[in-house]
Amino acid sequence: MLKKITYTFILSFLTLNSLAQNNSGEIHGDFDLNMQSYQEDEIIGAKAADEIILNNAYLNINYTKGDFAAGLRYESYLNALMDFDDNYKGNGIPFRYASYTIDGLEVTVGNYYEQVGSGLIFRSYENKGLGADNAMDGIRLKYSPLKGVYLKSFIGKSRTYFTYSDGIIRGADGEINVNEALNLKSKTRIIIGQGIVSRFQADINPKFKLPQNVAAYSTRLSIINGGWNYSGEYAIKLNDPVGSLTTEGNNYANGNALMSSLTYSKRGFGIVAEMHRVDHMEFRSERAKEKQYIINYIPTLTKQHTYTLLALYPSATQTEGEFGTQIDVFYKIKKGSLLGGKYGTKIIFNFSRINALNGGNSYLNDNREHNPMFISIKGEELYYKDINLEIYKKINTKIRATGILAKQSYNKDVLEGKTPGTYGIVESTIAIADISYKIKKGHTVRVELQELLADGGEGSWSMGLAEYTISPHWFFAVQDMYNWGNHDASKQLHYVNVNCGFLKGANRIAIGYGKKRAGIFCVGGVCKEVPSSNGFSLTISSSF
Amino acid sequence: MKKLFLSLFATILFSTLSIAQNRTLPSVDVKTLDGGSINITAIENKGKPIVISFWATWCKPCKKELNTIAEVYEDWQDETGVKLVAISIDNSRSMAKVAPYVNASDWDYEVYIDPNGDLKRAMGISTVPHTFLLNSKKEIVWQHKGYVDGDEDELLEQIKKLAH
Numbered sequence: 001m002l003k004k005i006t007y008t009f010i011l012s013f014l015t016l017n018s019l020a021q022n023n024s025g026e027i028h029g030d031f032d033l034n035m036q037s038y039q040e041d042e043i044i045g046a047k048a049a050d051e052i053i054l055n056n057a058y059l060n061i062n063y064t065k066g067d068f069a070a071g072l073r074y075e076s077y078l079n080a081l082m083d084f085d086d087n088y089k090g091n092g093i094p095f096r097y098a099s100y101t102i103d104g105l106e107v108t109v110g111n112y113y114e115q116v117g118s119g120l121i122f123r124s125y126e127n128k129g130l131g132a133d134n135a136m137d138g139i140r141l142k143y144s145p146l147k148g149v150y151l152k153s154f155i156g157k158s159r160t161y162f163t164y165s166d167g168i169i170r171g172a173d174g175e176i177n178v179n180e181a182l183n184l185k186s187k188t189r190i191i192i193g194q195g196i197v198s199r200f201q202a203d204i205n206p207k208f209k210l211p212q213n214v215a216a217y218s219t220r221l222s223i224i225n226g227g228w229n230y231s232g233e234y235a236i237k238l239n240d241p242v243g244s245l246t247t248e249g250n251n252y253a254n255g256n257a258l259m260s261s262l263t264y265s266k267r268g269f270g271i272v273a274e275m276h277r278v279d280h281m282e283f284r285s286e287r288a289k290e291k292q293y294i295i296n297y298i299p300t301l302t303k304q305h306t307y308t309l310l311a312l313y314p315s316a317t318q319t320e321g322e323f324g325t326q327i328d329v330f331y332k333i334k335k336g337s338l339l340g341g342k343y344g345t346k347i348i349f350n351f352s353r354i355n356a357l358n359g360g361n362s363y364l365n366d367n368r369e370h371n372p373m374f375i376s377i378k379g380e381e382l383y384y385k386d387i388n389l390e391i392y393k394k395i396n397t398k399i400r401a402t403g404i405l406a407k408q409s410y411n412k413d414v415l416e417g418k419t420p421g422t423y424g425i426v427e428s429t430i431a432i433a434d435i436s437y438k439i440k441k442g443h444t445v446r447v448e449l450q451e452l453l454a455d456g457g458e459g460s461w462s463m464g465l466a467e468y469t470i471s472p473h474w475f476f477a478v479q480d481m482y483n484w485g486n487h488d489a490s491k492q493l494h495y496v497n498v499n500c501g502f503l504k505g506a507n508r509i510a511i512g513y514g515k516k517r518a519g520i521f522c523v524g525g526v527c528k529e530v531p532s533s534n535g536f537s538l539t540i541s542s543s544f
Numbered sequence: 545m546k547k548l549f550l551s552l553f554a555t556i557l558f559s560t561l562s563i564a565q566n567r568t569l570p571s572v573d574v575k576t577l578d579g580g581s582i583n584i585t586a587i588e589n590k591g592k593p594i595v596i597s598f599w600a601t602w603c604k605p606c607k608k609e610l611n612t613i614a615e616v617y618e619d620w621q622d623e624t625g626v627k628l629v630a631i632s633i634d635n636s637r638s639m640a641k642v643a644p645y646v647n648a649s650d651w652d653y654e655v656y657i658d659p660n661g662d663l664k665r666a667m668g669i670s671t672v673p674h675t676f677l678l679n680s681k682k683e684i685v686w687q688h689k690g691y692v693d694g695d696e697d698e699l700l701e702q703i704k705k706l707a708h
Contacts, residue, residue, distance in 0.1 A: 270644025
């Protein structure tokens with residue numbers, strides 16, 4: 001019904017536009033196609049697909065005319081790529097919307113993406129590469145009654161695959177930019193915000209009385225003065241038992257999360273110090289245990305690495321409970337100094353450490369009650385630790401080089417959801433060299449050499465990559481990842497991967513062949529999060 | 545349902561036929577580095593060309609593109625009057641790192657953040673980097689996906705075409 005209404009709505013606007021106006025609107029969009037063949041490889045555990053080829057494709061169309069916008073997304077999974085859930089199946093238009101703005105009021109009906117604050121209590125977003133899309137379907141209003149005052153409210157149901165949640169999600173958020181609102185000329189700028197999100201879902205549990213309305217609140221504050229910036233946000237989620245039929249399965253404790261960052265920067269120097277504490281803060285669109293229903297976002301407090309071996313053991317937020325700290329330092333040694341040389345030298349340092357909450361997350365039911373200490377680091381189980389140093393140097397007009405050294409500790413049991421004590425902590429030491437050499441105008445060769453030394457996990461790895469690019473149209477790349485240190489001699493394998501592509505203006509076409517590991521994959525100048533696979537791939541990306 | 549969908553497509557095609565003017569920026573708010581917000585249509589360069597470059601602190605080729613241009617940006621500005629607007633798509637995981645990274649890198653660009661991808665979606669961007677060039681009327685006249693060494697030369701040629 002809603003679908004029909006939205007289409008009719010879009011349709012009538014478009015018709016009106018094309019008939020009655022000289023000044024027509026604009027239509028733009030983008031198209032993505034990811035095709036992959038799957039061959040069986042028993043050794044790496046890759047399975048062949050019955051269909052031989054799997055294909056995901058999307059087309060976004062946006063129509064805009066002044067303050068009116070409408071659009072839709074056609075999605076096609078025939079059938080979905082292997083790392084996508086089977087529930088992505090067939091074709092459809094799961095995303096369509098119309099919106100307009102008048103006198104500071106913005107009205108959106110249909111699908112929309114929204115975030116409250118940093119996302120601690122609510123974030124709907126999409127990431128095609130990850131197969132994540134929890135778009136809302138409903139109504140959203142945004143209003144700015146006064147300068148520096150921003151209000152928004154929304155209601156809707158949250159998408160999971162091709163269906164919508166049982167729960168109805170309602171939210172409101174207010175933000176005041178104090179300096180703008182009061183017209184202060186002060187050097188110190190203050191921004192405060194308050195959000196609330198609530199989920200309604202009927203209680204049909206025969207045994208327990210479950211809350212039908214579950215609310216979550218968050219308060220945030222930013223203070224900015226010159227190069228200094230403090231930002232903090234604190235969130236509380238009221239009790240939200242999963243609706244188990246056993247007492248032990250239901251946790252009636254409230255959840256909470258705190259994130260805090262302090263940064264300072266000036267020309268040539270920047271520092272960021274962050275901490276967060278998360279306790280029982282998973283918020284879902286309905287009383288389900290599956291991660292696909294999560295509607296909030298607790299940012300991971302570690303560096304998002306792009307080099308393959310640095311990202312081999314990546315960290316992920318334990319939304320049920322963790323305490324973490326992170327520090328980043330950016331420094332540029334001036335041109336002409338002893339260490340800076342002719343072009344200057346850039347140094348980036350990053351440290352992060354994540355550990356368990358004292359005695360685990362908050363817990364409350366008839367049999368058990370637990371409240372973890374606010375801060376406890378020493379003696380708590382380590383989840384993740386990363387110390388890394390990156391140096392970038394332009395050596396002359398032809399050669400640029402990046403070198404990285406890192407030490408990582410990765411709690412494989414916790415981060416991969418294994419039984420405690422199965423693998424323990426994987427300690428790894430990583431070194432990377434990335435050198436590019438300009439042969440002549442437009443022609444560049446780039447070489448990456450990476451080494452990861454580890455006893456645990458899959459043992460040590462080496463990786464080499466060679467890339468040849470001809471600006472502005474072509475790229476060719478070949479890479480090999482070699483798991484030479486695997487304790488199982490039969491798994492000491494090479495993962496070879498060949499890629500080439502053509503780029504022109506708004507179109508990019510790439511073909512590849514090989515075995516890939518999951519992760520952020522950058523080739524030919526574009527970064528994308530990709531799944532593990534074995535076979536041929538074709539990607540077409542186009543925007544208009 | 546199907547009929548509606550078909551007629552929607554027909555209408556879109558029909559209305560496209562009457563589109564003669566160039567592509568303009570969508571009306572979408574982005575965040576400023578000091579916590580405020582600005583509508584992207586408000587960016588201004590007094591009739592000179594504007595480059596909009598989408599990037600992220602975790603994207604190697606993006607940083608390479610912007611660092612490379614930073615080395616010659618003053619020359620570009622003297623020659624063509626161009627302004628570069630860098631839009632970070634870092635979300636709340638890495639948003640706090642944007643300003644320190646930009647300052648430490650000594651960039652003279654105008655920098656905004658699009659933390660939940662609103663502008664990214666409105667401009668049809670699936671991967672970063674993605675670069676747009678705007679003419680004196682702030683119409684998009686050229687765009688390029690990705691970055692490999694040397695792409696900045698083509699961008700400069702396109703800017704020069706507009707400046708003269």
